[in-house]
Amino acid sequence: MSELAVAEAVGIKNIIGAHSNGCLLEGTALAIGLPLFPSYIPGSQLVWNSFSYSEILLLASLGVSDDSSTFSTRVTNVLFAFLSWYQQRVLCAAAEKVMIQKLGPQITPVWETMSNMTWVLSNSEPLLDFPKPTLNKIVEIGGIGVSEAQPLNREWSDVLDLRPATILISFGTVAPSVYMPDGMKGSIINVITSYPNVTFIWKYEQPDDPLFAADDRLSLFTTHGGSGSMLEAATYGKPLILVPLFGDQTRNAKLVIKYGFGILLEKALLMESNVLREAIHKIFDEKRYRNAALRMRRMLSQRVMNPKEKLVRTIQLAAEFGTIPEQLVAGRNLSFVVYYNIDLILLALLLLAISVFVISYFILYIYRYFMSDFKAKLQ
Template sequence: MIGLKDLLFYCFILFLCSTSSESFKILVYTNLFGHSHVKVMATVADALTDAGHNVTVLMPIIEQQFINKTCLKSTKNVIFVEQDDKLKALMATRSKRFETLWTSGFNNPFVVAKKSKLMSELFSEHCRKVMSEKKLIEQIKSENFDLAITEPFDTCAYAFFEAISIRAHVAVYSCSRLDHVSEVIGQPAAPSYVPGMTSLFGEKMNIWDRFLNFYLYKANSYAFSRIGDENYRVAKEFYPNIRSWREVVPEATFLFTNYIPYLDFPAPIFDKMIPIGGLTVKTDQKEVQLEEKWSKILDERKKNVLISFGSNARSEEMPIEYKNALLKVFQSMSDTTFIWKYENPEDPFTKHLKNVYLSAWLPQNELLADPRLTLFITHGGLASVLELAMTEKPAIMIPVAADQTRNAQMMKRHGVAAVLKKFDLANPVKIQEVIEEIMTDSSYRENAKRLAEILHNQPTDPKETLVKYVEFAARFGKLPLLDNYGRHQSFVEYFFLDIISIISFTVLVSSYLFYRLLGYLFRKCRGSSIKNKKE
């Protein structure tokens, strides 16, 4: 006879069996390039590790500065692919050329072409290094991973997946959309009302705006497609039988986008596109506790402003006239503390100002979550935008490049941000006027509070959504029936031009026959009338 203790023990074992989920072997391929990209992919890896899966992260190094800033916490199995000398030289060249971000117009076709050539050289050399690691590739192939994950920002991962014969893969965007991916998967771009990735406009555009939006969509798609095609050319030198990224990307079981439907511009998506926007934002009070150093700084004055332009547009490389203009603003607003992410905090140009603090690194999420922070001046990278949106902070958006203008217009649409051009940084009067406007106009803070409340009460949780869909993809592999057939259609078929032509031809022929019939009847009636008169 089973005793009470035995019964409880069996019930406990049954409970564990019923609640435990299957553990999958998952490969995450993410370059060490761009903090926002690294952070998103690291958060994905950690979420899956925390869910009990066996996660391996492959990190080819493009930017050496991130070697100790992988953003990984619980995921320990990490494989680095080191830079070679040629890649190091290209990165040094890139750093010099990217100084022009502060002064160049990134919607200029010549700038787009120049940056495209530079990025293509950089990523193709990186891809050559990765694909030359045949011993590593064979080692990873022998692991028989259930699923691979990457961001299609860099398409070399898809050549790697082909080389290891991965059974299925999913994609993760660190932004809300990637124009070159939209084209190959057949996602409708709708440029007449949906701002492209590098668009300068919101959803309401006049005829010239719509033309520029379409042009920028195509230019951006071309630039990234060029990188992808060059990666494929290089990868084929080592594995001649692999397929192009244009064939492999659409086979992704799911595409996870850093997109929050209420926050972003409404746009057409597919069933296989899964929003996980806000995944990287820390909102739990236990996670956003400030260090004492920063807490003391916020206590010094009632008004506090955080300034950060991200990792690509380095503040220390800002034109001197921009720096001087900001100094004038700091001096005239002595009752306000300014905390500035500045790569060279030993720079003496602010030493005479007691209300300015420079730091090469800032706990941005934690500072934004603190109620003592008044305003955020930002370049408008999506990671920063999501953090300020979910922490009730009004902002001044000063886009520098990439998707930042689009993000700025997105926040302006919600009434939580004012938007300046980067060239306005040379105008201290304008900068101060906008800062004071946002600080005194309560509508900005009220709108920010309402937006954050909506985002915190969404019916879905991004982390849970990610884990469930990844587990589904790992279990069932590729799902070709979710593939959008529209991508296989010709231009004529997709836009109904054949049907429109048939209808137009039918209408024209019918109209002509009707016209001839009317003419015949008219002549018949007229002839009868004349005959009757003669009689």
């Protein structure tokens, strides 16, 4: 929330929000008026660092859910939604405390500033996400960081020509393989040596980063499942083996599974060579993964507007028209009772109860009248 505090300090009111993960955090969603439906839509499902290690282990043990709406997934969705909202409220309170100390009590509350943002950029792609309701102000620019396809240099091109198939292994820049436990490294090496007809390219530390995914000779991409890697593979039609490490990566992996072009492996299972080996066999033997990846590539290539165009148009709108208050959702400031029409539901229940009481009383009155009349005739 520090960036919103800075904006308040320098007097910037025309703010465009941005989320680097593929889903808006629940606090942001509620602040701008985006409805949450944990009954069938997984949220951000991120565990922030203010929670204790034991709490993180507990949450991790639940797994990250999908849109199956089973009892366990709904419990997980609700739990993560609450924790994400709570975390953002804590961060807002901490930021506002410092702002009051530095700027005085007349500051605009952080939650209000967030609520009044006209545009929010999201690193998500509608064609590779759980179907969900959205708002005009949410601009999905997932894939904006995917580079244009460029021919590989001669050295790398020769490497990809060595064997009929090539597999790329990369776990991103935050957790490079150099820091991987030795047992996992040994397990991966065992898998590599068991495929003499496959070339493995393993990004071990911080090498140069040519766009292997755009080359048709790349057969498979094994990665941690970050948004960038997922969208890069989807853009160029590459099947995935995903080994999520943290953050939104498990959610991303569940999306890849939903769209059928990848396999999810728990990171602890990398200690066992046969698990990764079986996943590679499955990708190579079953054509459905390759076909699903190519289908996703064709879908993304047919987008009406690419992410860069969306970003440019959004910035132009913000620069010319400012905050556009007409686009602010009225429901963002409603109370819980009004938002969910609980008062109307209670009124309906009250009227129903009164109607049942009146009808019951009337029936009982009629019954007693006729019974008394019947008894009088008998006498």
